[in-house]
Amino acid sequence: MRGTVGKGAVMPNELILNKEHLTGFLRKIAKERELIAPIKNSYGDTLFEVISSVDDVSLDLESRPAMPPKDFFLPPTETLFNYQREGKQYRFEEVLPDVSRVLFGLRSCDLWAILFLDVVFQENFKDRYYLNRRSNTILINIGCHEPMLNCFCKSAKSGPFLTQGYDLQLTDLGDRFFVEVGRPRGRELVDKWDYFFTSATQKDRDEQYEIVLEAESKFGQTVDLDMATSRLINHEVDDALWEELGNRCQGCGGCAYVCPTCYCFNIVDRPVSETQGERVRMHDACTLAGFTRLAGGYNPRQERSRRIRRRFYHKLPFAIEKYHRPSCVGCGRCMEICFGRVDMIHFIKMVCERGKKASQEASLRLGEILVQAGLISREELKVALEKQADTGKPLGIQLIEDGLTTTKEIALALGCQLRIPETAGTEG
Amino acid sequence: MEDRAQTLVRKMVPNIYQPYPVSVHGVKEETGDIKTFTLGFKDQEIQNRFTFRPGQFVLVSVFNCGEAPISICSSPTFSKGLQLSIKKMGLLTGEIHRYTEGDEVGLRGPYGNGFPLEQLCGHDLLFVGGGIGLAPLRSLIQYVLSKRSQFGGVTILYGARTPQDIVFKDDLAAWDKEEDVQVTTTVYRDNPTWKGEVGPVTRLLEKATISPSNTKAIICGHPAIISYVVFDLLKMGFAEEDIITTLERNMKCGVGKCGHCSIGSKFTCMHGPVFTYREIKTFPTGF
């Protein structure tokens, strides 16, 4: 134990907060900062809400809120600039909100997701809007002693309890909370209102450890995220699987909207008048065709199956390659909401169940490519090759002149074969 | 309640999404639907800080129309402003086509990796451009010509749909006059006054005298053209890493955040838009 309880003293890293003191502690916080916590409303939904008064809300620390907390750092719609035009002058004025918040009662997976977003928005070019909000927000999570039906944070290594990253982490010990102090913000909080806390005893620690152990054994979902990832990296997933997922996806974008780590966004201008407007950023979803379509109509990911494939590759191997962790925290939200079972759990199970199918390496010869693509028959190829010997024209041109194929088809087949992503699937 | 960390963010983290105003200094009509805009900075300090490599792009804001990525078509050695060639495609490009001298647009960048100048040094260069794809190549060609001694022979093959669709006509003529530079232009559909080549740009490849072992090929154009040219270059014996091209993707932020331009585990705006064929081959189709 590093300190003793008392005025001006440094609090230890493991504390006890009696449940009867929780409201008082939150009341103090709410006086200084915007307090956000999971609230069960009168309709029965649990949502993260800004709490104006701690007295007339019913805190729900038992279930995971319907939506993740990312909206507080990356709002669904956010004004980046106001812009105006006077005469020929065109000016941008930054809009930077002033916030100081405490997010209380986060699930471990959701807190872990925020740490993931931290990395994304801090690497290379730093995102001023995200960091402005994030730098002044304190994160307090509550370890999950009872995983929900679709939770698999254990497989994603993001819960049910965290070992780092939180400001404070709570464990429900029945009549009291076991409080672990993490980052300095958490320390500031407990130091400031130290009189709510007492030091944890060995008995508390033992009890807490027991709860952690118990929680980890309670998961209903067993999902082998690592195996799925390795299959994806080795391209052992057959096209039929993507095709099937593509058919089942209904294109609602819900998986991206409810995902605590999905951060893709769109930036658009929202005209206000003839002389002014707002530049806003809003949530976007990679499962939409318009996400990648170019102005001229070309779309590298026109087929839904490709967009789905891209999504899962991004969530697992790409994120792991880049950030050394999957951008899936195992919260199970996509599983709850997907229309067509194109969610992470079903996906991983499908991938793990299906066998391995090696990809084919084919020759570069144009004729072969076209035959393989089903654009011409082997017979037609033979005839065209003979003709070509006479005319001296390139084979492609010969085939086009013979009306056997079009330039576009050749381009398409070539694109597929040469793995030039632009030409493959540029329809629509 | 602003605290220390937040103050730090506000002081130290620049706003990567902030465009700065630049004004249109000149507009040149290249074809029926392509115009080249010369832009001048409003702020000397920003101008001084703005350095770029050929092949990089900027995000252009047009009032009430949002932003679009446009590659820079002037050379870094060009001192009279920044030049962008823009084809009329949609809302934003349609609006900027109405702009005249003095009108202001927003700009941020430059973004992207640009062409690998160090690797091009000392080599013969083969440029293959199609349509407006000549724009980013122009930036590099002019740079190369201004540092002539550092590079070998230059071959420029350009294909346009019709003679009316040829961009940078004056530049093409001027380059052709330079020493050790060969320019050939072809059109897909000719007209009675056209005296040059007719046919796809790949046909020019067959006629050009190029030694694949000491040549770097830089291709830019419609994706279908890129496929054809890459296919032919490989047949000619070009090494995969000597074929350099640019990929076009939907871009929103330009700084590797928004996710739109992802390709494989990379972002076109950060790791591209310039890639060698060797790199491109590693991206599975449709990623």
Next chain:
Amino acid sequence: MPKVLTTCCFCACGCNLYLQVEAGKVIGVTPSREHPITRGNLCLKGWNSFEFVHHKDRLRYPLIRRRGHLVEADWEKALNLVAQRLAEVKDKYGPQSLGVLSSAKCTNEENYLLMKFARAVLKTNNVDHCARLCHSPSVIGLSNAFGSGAMTNAISELASAEVILVTGSNTTEQHPQIARFIFDALARGAKLIVVDPRRIPLSRFAHIYLQPRLGTDVIWLNGMTKIILEEGLLDDAFIKMRTENFRAFSEMLKNFDLEQVEAISGIPLEDLRMAARVYAGVKRAMIIYSMGITQHISGTDNVQSIANLAMLTGHVEQKYTGVGPLRGQNNVQGACDMGALPGMLSGYQNVADEGIRKKFERVWKTDLPTAPGLTEIDMFHGTGNKKIRAMFVMGENPALSHPDLKATRAALQVLEFMAVSDIFLTETAALADVVLPAASFAEKNGTVTSTERRIQRVRKAVSPIGASRPDWQIICELASRMNYPMAYESPAEIMEEIAMLTPIYGGVYYDRLEQGWGLFWPCPNRDHPGTPFLHKGSFVRGKGRFECTLYRPPAEMPDEAYPFYLTTGRISEHWHTGSMSRRITALSRERPEAFVEINPQDAKRLGVANRKPVRVVSRRGEITVKARLTDDVPEKTVYIPFHFTEAPANILTHGHCDPEAKIPEFKVCAVRLEKVQ
């Protein structure tokens, strides 16, 4: 960031979502996780439904036409002008010269008030709304058969059905949440039969997919009933105990020749046999249908045939078992319930019934008109278009949604006066003499009724944009200016009146709607819990009635000059005339422009390439749209969605209607295609 629970403004699934409000603006939505239909997710439209609310194009001030142009005006002037002009036309030509279009996008309270305004103030029964264009055959056909035109079951019951037959409904695209329950059923082992001329996405999951020719529904439905009869798969006891007129019906079937099924509909008889056995072979079977069944000149017969099929096999009157007409608009069910129909007062009470009229007259304190009213189509295309001299249109856009647009727009232009209240300057509003800016769903209180008859709240999240006002207030103001004071303080007060006069809404009060997730009508009194599935114990009309149905070919068939079938419909990313959805970033980006679906074989013959423009010409007009080659449409059939004002499919469609329901045949007309050079 306050979150206000409300009901989605797009389709009739009735999803509940929270509007996230910040600084007086709606910035996002959160779907309700506990709501039985929403279940934590929305379709792409729902997720983005908030975005049009603050769009720059929202109408912020009333507009009055001066010297041909619409110019800004204040409310006082605009309302006075509307009241004055309506009164003038009424005095000059009589009340029958006035037409009122109500709106399936407005609340129950607003529909009730507008229907009251038409009848009690304008003294005309000429009030109708877009249900005429979607489910009027269901209202008539199912009322004849069962006694009620609504969905017989709750949506969630689909998940426990053993067989689901989907016909004329592109469920995954148009009712995504309902499709979700179909997927649930499939996961539990249910069998899915899809019958649709287009190979809709759901057909990929079907155990049996049948592809009939357009407009041949009576043929295959009667074929299916005959097979069931022949093979003895019918439910004898149910027919005896619960239905009537079976003898006449079976006589009719005797004369029905099964051989003509394949000849006319193109469905192989053996396939139909298989489908019939699957459907008849289980206890819990549901039929889901939508516009593909109703938007035909034989729409009522189509619906009646479906009802016959369900009764023959005893597939009604039970949980998980029934017939579900999927309504389109968020409140098209409610608008019908509220009596925005020429022949009905609220709760389907016949306006011709003197006792009913007396009941309403006592509460409304005025005499009610007895002359039968005109339908929406008759006001424009039929007998009516020379009679109607002035119109009041609330939140409808006939200038894009009606068939044969040239005729529709011409009819609008000869009106002496038209006032439109809407949230955007729609194609119709642009033709009006006065435009009144209305509040959107995020800016007002009220109730809407979903396709499963679930009455739910719409709650105000932000103040009305600019000077706009909720429609119910606009109607009150107008009525008061026409010497009929309407002084309701809130929609809740209007609902009290509705409950008093409308037996099926008798127990609907706002305080009750705060608990649970709405109420299913019929809900006759305060203590009644509502009715998730209808016809329990017996049909609403007493005994279910078999009705003889005869095949009638579509009004316009392909011929040499116009060799293609055209069928129209919607796509999942847009909503009707696009006034809202096309102003939403993600939706307009997803589907920026119109297209025509053409079979690749036809395209080859025409020399048309994918994404290249094609001219589509009918006897009534032509449009140019981009081709979209797909095997989803059979040869000689093309499909165009009707959302796009720059390429309005309804320029091509015709105004021929079902004689009973007066629904136009949007689903079939003849066109030719021309390659655009």
